[in-house]
Amino acid sequence: MSTVIEMENVSKVFGKKRAVHSMSFVMERGHAVALLGPNGAGKTTSIAMMLGLTKPTSGRVRLFDGDPKTAAAHERIGVMLQEVSVPPRLSVRETIDMFRGFYPRPLPTDRLLQVSGLTEDQKTMAQKLSGGKMRRLQFTLALAGDPDVLFLDEPTVGMDVASRRAFWDEVRTFLRAGKTLMLTTHDLQEADMLADRIVVMQNGAVIADAPPESIKMQFGGRTVSFVAGSDIDFERLRRLPDVTDVQTVGRQVTVRTQNSDALLKTLILESWDIRDIQVHGGGLEDAFVRLTEEGGEAQ
Numbered sequence: 001m002s003t004v005i006e007m008e009n010v011s012k013v014f015g016k017k018r019a020v021h022s023m024s025f026v027m028e029r030g031h032a033v034a035l036l037g038p039n040g041a042g043k044t045t046s047i048a049m050m051l052g053l054t055k056p057t058s059g060r061v062r063l064f065d066g067d068p069k070t071a072a073a074h075e076r077i078g079v080m081l082q083e084v085s086v087p088p089r090l091s092v093r094e095t096i097d098m099f100r101g102f103y104p105r106p107l108p109t110d111r112l113l114q115v116s117g118l119t120e121d122q123k124t125m126a127q128k129l130s131g132g133k134m135r136r137l138q139f140t141l142a143l144a145g146d147p148d149v150l151f152l153d154e155p156t157v158g159m160d161v162a163s164r165r166a167f168w169d170e171v172r173t174f175l176r177a178g179k180t181l182m183l184t185t186h187d188l189q190e191a192d193m194l195a196d197r198i199v200v201m202q203n204g205a206v207i208a209d210a211p212p213e214s215i216k217m218q219f220g221g222r223t224v225s226f227v228a229g230s231d232i233d234f235e236r237l238r239r240l241p242d243v244t245d246v247q248t249v250g251r252q253v254t255v256r257t258q259n260s261d262a263l264l265k266t267l268i269l270e271s272w273d274i275r276d277i278q279v280h281g282g283g284l285e286d287a288f289v290r291l292t293e294e295g296g297e298a299q
């Protein structure tokens with residue numbers, strides 16, 4: 001498997017602000033990585049360094065085993081950053097054609113118009129597009145050179161539900177061709193759906209790096225809730241292996257556990273007077289909240 005990005009002990013300091021701290025990271029070809037983290041965690045700065053747009057204060061970044069700033073590397077990547085402007089006074093079609101001209105083997109214009117969902121708007125001045133349509137155009141421009149690797153920084157901000165769906169369909173088509181994706185998003189459902197690896201950053205450092213399933217198992221846990229009668233032994237419940245929290249509101253009991261199957265067995269074997277048992281959670285969002293609250297480490 002070939003390496004697309006390699007970061008070795010990379011740090012970036014802006015004045016007194018340490019935006020990224022000792023980041024080491026390797027991304028292999030064909031993978032879909034979601035880089036997550038609260039606002040200001042250092043995601044955009046990391047991507048800017050991977051692309052050679054920002055120079056690290058220390059450490060080493062390689063893109064396709066070379067300097068990220070070289071044209072050879074850039075011909076093979078497509079980039080959609082948060083703030084991008086399009087050239088003035090060009091229609092949607094002209095803008096697409098202009099970007100096609102930057103690459104040796106661009107995708108056909110009509111295919112790109114189809115990706116953009118803007119075939120009917122192809123004569124509209126690109127600058128006049130609505131926010132969501134502009135994001136679709138920017139995505140299309142990122143695909144213009146038929147890249148091997150896509151960098152998408154919060155790509156779906158401003159897109160409506162239909163645009164989002166069409167957009168993710170295109171990203172899936174891209175991944176099915178064995179290509180590589182680096183994505184930042186605050187939409188954890190999207191990350192969970194698409195990524196085979198989740199990297200969580202906080203305060204400039206990587207605090208978790210694992211497949212979504214292991215992150216959810218390790219940090220997501222599950223909650224089992226039920227309505228309790230009078231004979232529940234709460235002390236025993238709290239001491240059960242894998243139970244991390246027990247909350248009660250009136251007769252409603254909510255138990256957080258790393259092993260909901262074992263808890264359910266115990267609840268039934270104890271013959272306690274309980275009803276309306278429900279199992280919830282195990283989602284990436286739960287895991288993300290716990291991880292960033294605790295600053296935990298998963299590898």
Ligand SMILES: Nc1ncnc2c1ncn2[C@@H]1O[C@H](COP(=O)(O)OP(=O)(O)OP(=O)(O)O)[C@@H](O)[C@H]1O
Pocket residue numbers: 014015017018019037038039040041042043044045046
């Ligand atoms: N050019 C800059 N000058 C000074 N500080 C900067 C600069 N760029 C980023 N920072 C700071 O570095 C930290 C990391 O910022 P970055 O934009 O990488 O975070 P992020 O995880 O992408 O956040 P968000 O989710 O809000 O986009 C923040 O505290 C930010 O204010």
